[in-house]
Amino acid sequence: MASPDLLFRGARVIDPRAGRDEVADVHVRDGIVVDVGSGLDGASAEIVEGDGLVLTPGLVDIHTHLREPGFEQKETIETGTRAAAAGGYTAVAPMANTDPVADDASVIAEVRAAAARAGLADVFPVGAITKGLEGEVLAEIGEMAAAGVRVFSDDGRCVPTARTLRNALTYARAFDDVVIAEHCEDASLSRGQQMHEGISSSSLGLAGQPGAAEDAIVYRDIELARLTGGRLHICHVSSARSVELVRRAKADGLRISAEVTPHHLVFIDEDLRTYDTNKKVNPPLRTEADRDALREGLADGTIDAIATDHAPHAVEEKEAEFDRAPPGTIGLETALAVALTDLVAPGLVSLPRALESLSSAPALILGARDHGGPIEVGRPANLVLFDPEERWTAEPPFVSRSRNSAFIGRELRGRVRSTVLHGELTIAEGKATR
Amino acid sequence: MNEHLLSMHDVTADDVIRILDTAESFREVGTRVIKKVPALRGRTVVNLFYENSTRTRISFELAAKRLSADVINFSSGGSSVSKGESLKDTALTLQAMGADAIVIRHSSSGSPFQLTRWVRGHVLNAGDGTHEHPTQALLDLYTMRERLGRLEGLRVGIVGDVLHSRVARSLSFGLVKMGADVTLVGPATLIPPDAPQWGVQVSYDLDEVLSKLDVCYLLRVQTERQRLEYFPSVREYARLFGLNRSRVRLLPEGSLIMHPGPMNRGVEIDSDVADLPQSVIEDQVTNGIAVRMALLYLLLGGRHGDGGEAGDG
Secondary structure: OOOOEEEEEEEEEEEOOOOEEEEEEEEEEOOEEEEEEOOOOOOOOEEEEOOOOEEEEOEEEEEEOOOOOOOOOOOOHHHHHHHHHHOOEEEEEEOOOOOOOOOOHHHHHHHHHHHHHHOOOEEOOOEOOEHHHOOOOEOOHHHHHHOOOOEEEOOOOOOOOHHHHHHHHHHHOOOOOOEEEEOOOOHHHHOOOOEEOOHHHHHHOOOEEOOHHHHHHHHHHHHHHHHHOOOEEEOOOOOHHHHHHHHHHHHOOOOEEEEEOHHHHHOOHHHHOOOOHHHOOOOOOOOHHHHHHHHHHHHHOOOOEEOOOEOOOOHHHHOOOOOOOOOOOOOOOOHHHHHHHHHHOOOOOOHHHHHHHHOHHHHHHHOOOOOOOOOOOOOEOOEEEEEEEEEEEOOOOOOOOOOOOOOOOOEEEEEEEEEEEOOEEEEEOOEEOO | OOOOEOOHHHOOHHHHHHHHHHHHHHHHHHHOOOOOOOOOOOOEEEEEEOOOOHHHHHHHHHHHHHOOOEEEEEEOOOOHHHHOOOHHHHHHHHHHOOOOEEEEEEOOOOHHHHHOOOOOOEEEEEEEOOOEOHHHHHHHHHHHHHHHOOOOOOEEEEEOOOOOOHHHHHHHHHHHHOOOEEEEEOOHHHOOOOHHHHOOEEEOOHHHHHOOOOEEEEOOOOOOHHHHHHOOOHHHHHHHHOEOHHHHOOOOOOOEEEOOOOOOEOOOEOHHHHOOOOEOHHHHHHHHHHHHHHHHHHHHOOOOOHHHOOOOO
């Protein structure tokens, strides 16, 4: 176990919530920040040199699949949170599509207990909107909310009827700050789909789903948020039209937030020309224009957060025919570097905004009060220290139990050096501490 | 030539001419009493068929045998495949057995592409899902060139369910590559919305197109239930897009009627039309063997003129 008395010296401290961006020392003891300033004397503290490095609130992923219970061959809570720590995350929100589905408080408690045993990241389980993710009967949202669940989602599936979603948004209003997070996909338009519908799908002979499959539901859901006054979150936005719909809904003052994945910020449908099943994701990679709109939406705050949609799958599931491979890519270990490489380095998004979208913004949506900063005296010490310049190539093996990364072979820049969870190092010198 | 034949995008216009010329030299082999040349003696060709296709498999088998290769047929029924073995494991097994070429037919688009990651041998796509069927396209190009003397400037209508047709994709890409003028015709729901980007034209009116065609190429209409959502009924399809006697009269003299088979007589093509002299559907089958011989020969780098019988290609 690492020392509970740490002095991070001379790093560039970027704290989006406090609006801080300056070189400073941060002293952490007994799980909390005890001092922030320059020329701090840590006395007996273990010194972590931060020269040339960036210290920022630990990253927060509001969209993770940890696969436990039920799919432990893909990932477990232990391996998934280990991957999270390696990627600089201190908090993750595992989706409810486990077996059994996280649609009642007992499954939530089981996930929490396993996460506590692992002790590698704070885990905020997402509860199902409907029982069994079947889109019909509301899950016990009240009981789960009482157990501290803040975000509800049938992720992987869209709530099929407007009526059910209306009821969910309305019912959830009774509970403080509960968020209904929608996977927006018109199942009748996307049936059988393998990728985005366009010239690439036509040429590759893969069934496509048009952007309208997402846009139509985003529009429906925004109107239902307007009708109910409910708090709506749009998962993994993938199309330019949807970005514009969210932008307008926000301008109308609706209580709405949105996320985008690292892979949608980088890849496009044409990247599937080698039938790389690791790039088969849902929603699908869309066009260059869509990707550019996502980047713009992230930069201007229309899209609040970067969320990994970390979706581990066993090797043999992905090493299969394209139409048989399940959709999804892992992302926890690469998200920060991808943001630095593809958004910050080319000047599309500022470094503070990128970090905000990876930590403080998702922490707010998730209600993860201990995370996302500010880095101030008395606050829980959930931090990440990273080298913004270190170059590396994403290659298996990964810390995750799975290796289905869309980013394999990609040269990245920026690497985690230390991850601090409640004052303890889960990652030190770029390596797991236990 | 590329190492594999996965898509018509793998061959250049020069490659196409070379393949067709080589096929022409092999065409004669099929007319002999002893239909065999020793060009690929000692080489192993595996037919890996995950989808039933008697005609394509037999065509490849005959092609390989006429070149004296050893041929192994590996079909999904009654093999390890039906016991749940993955494509990758099957590929590695064939690799270990020393397959020099693998001819693959699969219902999943892109499987031949994936196969190339796992095997060292040459991979020939014998039809993958709704992606491509390049050897069919090449035998069709051969047939058009043989009958009409050229490919450049030929006006070809491809009629039917283009959206789900691997033949239509490969043939469109091949014809455009060779400078032909392609028009896709069919119900709007069965034409890919971005098809004009392939360099083809699109029409929803067969009668309007017919008088301007050198080749009317009919695709097989899939009448499985899940396809029927794209048009109201087989009857309406046949009325709008079926080639019947009165429509044949709209075709210019000397134009060809083609079909990749198997035909749905009475749906996309009337029975008596299929049997007209300008219908060259049987030629397509015969030419298929010569074209596949040429492809195996060129990909496997057989020494041309082995035995001296194969002409001058």
